[in-house]
Structures are given as structure tokens and as C-alpha cells.
Amino acid sequence: xxxxxxxxxxxxxxxxxxxxxxxxxxxxxxxxxxxxxxxxxxxxxxxxxxxxxxxxxxxxxxxxxxxxxxxxxxxxxxxxxxxxxxxxxxxxxxxxxxxxxxxxxxxxxxxxxxxx
Amino acid sequence: xxxxxxxxxxxxxxxxxxxxxxxxxxxxxxxxxxxxxxxxxxxxxxxxxxxxxxxxxxxxxxxxxxxxxxxxxxxxxxxxxxxxxxxxxxxxxxxxxxxxxxxxxxxxxxxxxxxxxxxxxxxxxxxxxxxxxxxxxxxxxxxxxxxxxxxxxxxxxxxxxxxxxxxxxxxxxxxxxxxxxxxxxxxxxxxxxxxxxxxxxxxxxxxxxxxxxxxxxxxxxxxxxxxxxxxxxxxxxxxxxxxxxxxxxxxxxxxxxxxxxxxxxxxxxxxxxxxxxxxxxxxxxxxxxxxxxxxxxxxxxxxxxxxxxxxxxxxxxxxxxxxxxxxxxxxxxxxxxxxxxxxxxxxxxxxxxxxxxxxxxxx
Numbered sequence: 170x171x172x173x174x175x176x177x178x179x180x181x182x183x184x185x186x187x188x189x190x191x192x193x194x195x196x197x198x199x200x201x202x203x204x205x206x207x208x209x210x211x212x213x214x215x216x217x218x219x220x221x222x223x224x225x226x227x228x229x230x231x232x233x234x235x236x237x238x239x240x241x242x243x244x245x246x247x248x249x250x251x252x253x254x255x256x257x258x259x260x261x262x263x264x265x266x267x268x269x270x271x272x273x274x275x276x277x278x279x280x281x282x283x284x285x
Numbered sequence: 286x287x288x289x290x291x292x293x294x295x296x297x298x299x300x301x302x303x304x305x306x307x308x309x310x311x312x313x314x315x316x317x318x319x320x321x322x323x324x325x326x327x328x329x330x331x332x333x334x335x336x337x338x339x340x341x342x343x344x345x346x347x348x349x350x351x352x353x354x355x356x357x358x359x360x361x362x363x364x365x366x367x368x369x370x371x372x373x374x375x376x377x378x379x380x381x382x383x384x385x386x387x388x389x390x391x392x393x394x395x396x397x398x399x400x401x402x403x404x405x406x407x408x409x410x411x412x413x414x415x416x417x418x419x420x421x422x423x424x425x426x427x428x429x430x431x432x433x434x435x436x437x438x439x440x441x442x443x444x445x446x447x448x449x450x451x452x453x454x455x456x457x458x459x460x461x462x463x464x465x466x467x468x469x470x471x472x473x474x475x476x477x478x479x480x481x482x483x484x485x486x487x488x489x490x491x492x493x494x495x496x497x498x499x500x501x502x503x504x505x506x507x508x509x510x511x512x513x514x515x516x517x518x519x520x521x522x523x524x525x526x527x528x529x530x531x532x533x534x535x536x537x538x539x540x541x542x543x544x545x546x547x548x549x550x551x552x553x554x555x556x557x558x559x560x561x562x563x564x565x566x567x568x569x570x571x572x573x574x575x576x577x578x579x580x581x582x583x584x585x586x587x588x589x590x591x592x593x594x595x596x597x598x599x600x601x602x603x604x605x606x607x608x609x610x611x612x613x614x615x616x617x618x619x620x621x622x623x624x625x626x627x628x629x630x631x632x633x634x635x636x637x638x639x640x641x642x643x644x645x646x647x648x
Contacts (some may be wrong), residue, residue, distance in 0.1 A: 185393070188395070189393060189394070189396065190396065191396075195306070199299065199303060202298070202299045202302060203299065205298065206297065206298070206299055208297065226296075226342060226343075226344065229342050229371070230296055230297045230342075232371060233297060233300060233340075233371045233392055234297050234299050234300060236371055236392040237299065237300055237303050237392055237393050237394075238299070238393075239393060
């Protein structure tokens with residue numbers, strides 16, 4: 170799978186990441202690091218624990234990472250849940266988590282396929 | 286040692302890596318995953334750091350906490366901080382700048398732009414730190430050479446005044462006492478009579494100039510200067526001329542607009558004038574007599590009274606004070622008599638304890 174195919178599959182912005190990081194090798198390296206990124210798991214756990222502060226921070230971190238990697242789809246859904254948590258709306262956050270999870274799974278699969 | 290280390294503070298490893306790869310070829314890179322780790326590393330390696338990338342929202346201590354710490358400990362003056370943030374709000378930007386951040390970079394960032402901005406900021410800081418160090422060094426050099434100059438100046442003034450003493454066969458302590466008493470008088474004059482506008486610097490010059498008050502005695506013949514008994518009227522007229530001779534000597538080295546020269550000249554010439562206009566050589570009256578000459582005049586009279594001379598034994602300090610107050614040994618302004626009252630205890634103590642003047646003169 171090419172980097173471009175991967176970004177198309179996961180709803181990322183290939184042109185933007187290419188203009189910033191310049192080489193596919195670099196994109197592969199950083200995208201690969203996403204597999205180690207724990208903020209999604211932390212978000213799920215802290216939401217379950219009703220720990221709003223920690224959940225907010227986890228969502229915020231996830232959002233920042235996606236921003237840096239131009240994972241646009243997951244960035245958008247993690248942005249929405251970050252804002253809900255910033256306002257302290259846990260119920261809204263619970264609902265938004267479904268979309269985040271869907272985008273996260275798709276992104277994870279795409280990146281795994283890319284790294285091979 | 287040159288600063289060559291960059292600290293990257295972000296709770297997401299991936300974000301740290303994305304900055305790290307930009308710099309790791311040219312710099313040492315340290316990483317911290319929360320504000321507390323950052324503070325610990327700054328404490329430990331502050332001397333080596335040339336730049337900090339700082340995330341705002343982190344566990345334990347936030348980015349603002351780190352900035353606050355850096356302000357409290359003055360690190361912010363030497364280590365530039367670039368904030369990294371996902372969302373830009375005017376409020377948080379304002380706050381970051383207010384806390385001393387040098388720049389703000391927004392996610393997602395392009396590595397080459399980050400590199401350019403970081404280099405600009407590091408150059409600016411390095412330049413400023415160098416300028417400050419150079420300035421410190423220059424200031425220290427200037428202070429050192431000024432101190433040396435003052436020391437040689439003191440040495441020369443003391444040497445010159447002891448020539449006069451040596452010739453008059455005086456003990457050598459008279460000049461030290463006059464300097465010390467002048468210093469005491471000026472202390473009270475500055476405190477209670479600010480209208481004379483005598484600064485600390487001027488006071489130090491006046492004290493030195495006081496040492497030269499009898500410079501003109503060098504030109505008085507031995508037959509008069511060293512005469513054991515009372516002087517005849519004619520001899521006294523010649524003796525009075527030491528005020529003029531002193532000035533003639535000084536005029537050979539006249540320095541226009543030099544404060545120290547003016548004090549030396551005025552003190553040599555006017556330290557025998559009287560407030561009522563019946564002194565010599567110019568019969569100046571009241572405030573026509575420069576205040577520094579008035580000071581040296583009264584302390585010179587006091588010291589003469591309480592010292593032993595070939596033609597008289599010393600007066601008791603209380604008696605000397607009474608004679609000065611009652612106008613038996615010259616007429617002084619009310620301000621001078623007031624300063625005398627204020628300084629009396631210290632004058633007496635110095636006279637009676639044979640105070641070690643050589644040690645007390647240092648400003």
C-alpha cells in the first residue's frame with residue numbers, strides 16, 4: 170500500500186502531510202509511531218471512569234497527534250469530543266465517542282496496512 | 286561553554302519525535318513528557334539549554350506552570366521558549382507572551398519553518414546574552430580602573446599634604462584629623478542642610494581637598510613658620526599670605542571646570558575668612574565664603590585648639606567647644622555652629638581616644 174492510498178483510506182490529507190514532511194519515508198516513520206500512541210485507550214478508560222479532566226486531556230492529546238499527522242477524519246471527531254469535554258458535557262462526549270472509535274479503528278487498520 | 290541543547294516538552298511522544306527529528310542532527314535533544322519533568326531538567330541542565338519547545342496542556346504541571354517557574358528563577362532571560370499549541374485563541378496566546386514565551390507555533394507545523402524560526406530566536410538570544418556579558422565586563426573594568434585612579438589620587442594628595450606637615454614639623458596627624466572632621470561635618474550638612482546640594486561624590490572630593498588647606502605654608506620662610514614664640518605683627522602678615530601662596534601654586538596647574546580644583550582653590554584661599562567679614566585674605570562675608578571653606582575653617586580651628594603647639598598646651602574639648610560657640614576664635618555661621626553641635630560627640634571621641642585616623646579616612 171502506498172502512503173497516498175493509506176491516507177485516502179483513512180480520510181487523511183495526503184497533500185498536506187507531503188507538503189510539510191517532504192518525504193514518504195518520513196511520513197511512514199511518524200505514521201508508524203501512531204500505533205504506539207495511547208491517548209485513544211486512555212480516553213476510553215477515563216470516560217468510563219467519569220474522570221472528566223483526564224478524559225479532556227487524552228482527547229486533546231489525540232487531537233494534537235492527528236493534527237500533526239494530517240489524519241483529518243480522526244482529527245475532526247477528536248476535536249468535537251475535546252470541545253464537549255472542555256465544556257464538561259460527559260453525555261455528549263459519550264455519544265461522540267462512537268464516531269471517534271469508528272475513525273480510530275479505520276485509521277489504525279490503515280496505518281497497520283501501510284507499515285505492513 | 287556554549288549552549289547546545291534543546292528541550293522538548295510534550296505529553297505525546299509522537300509530537301516530541303516530530304520536533305526532535307528536525308534538530309537532532311545539530312543539537313543535543315532532551316525530552317520531558319510533563320511540566321514537572323521539564324522543571325527538573327531545567328534545574329539540572331539550565332546552563333546547557335538554548336531553546337525549549339513547550340506544550341501548553343500537560344499532566345502534573347502545565348506549560349504555563351513551567352513558564353512561571355522560569356520567570357521566578359530568571360531562566361526566561363537566557364532560554365527562549367517556543368509554545369506549541371493546537372488551537373489558537375487570542376486569550377491563551379496573550380497569556381503565553383505575557384509569561385515570557387518568545388514565539389508560538391501552531392499544529393500542524395512544517396519542520397523547515399520550525400527550524401527557521403527556532404534559529405532566528407536562538408540567534409537573537411545568543412546575541413543579547415553576549416552583549417549583556419560584554420557590558421558587564423566593561424562595567425567591571427571601568428569600576429576597577431576608577432578605583433585605582435581614586436587610590437592614586439588619594440595617595441598623591443596625601444603625599445603632597447604631608448610635605449607641608451613635614452616642613453612645619455607637625456605630627457602628621459593634623460591633616461588626617463582635618464579630613465576626618467570635615468567628613469563628619471559634611472555628613473550633617475548633607476542631612477540637615479540639603480539647600481547646599483552637596484552630593485556624596487562632592488563630599489568625597491571636599492574631604493580630599495581639605496587635606497591641602499595649608500599647602501601655601503610651603504612658601505613661608507622657616508624663621509616665621511618654625512618660630513617658637515608669638516609672631517610679630519609683620520611676621521603675622523607674612524604668615525597670612527599662605528592662603529594666597531597656596532592658590533598661586535594651584536593656579537600653575539589650573540583645570541578649568543574641574544570640581545576638585547575648585548574645592549582645593551576655595552579651601553586654600555578662604556579657610557581663614559570669617560563669617561562677619563573680618564577674616565583674611567579677601568574679607569569675604571557671610572555666604573560669600575564657599576560652604577566647603579567654612580567647614581574646613583571651623584574644623585581647623587577646633588583641631589588647633591585641642592592640639593598641643595610649641596606656643597600653647599591643648600585646651601580641653603569642652604573648653605574648645607565653648608570658645609568656638611562664644612566667638613572667641615573666629616566667627617562662624619549659625620549653620621556651622623549647628624553642625625558643630627551635631628558632630629560634637631564624635632569630634633570629642635575622636636580627639637580623646639586618639640582615634641586611628643589612617644584607618645578612618647576610607648570613604
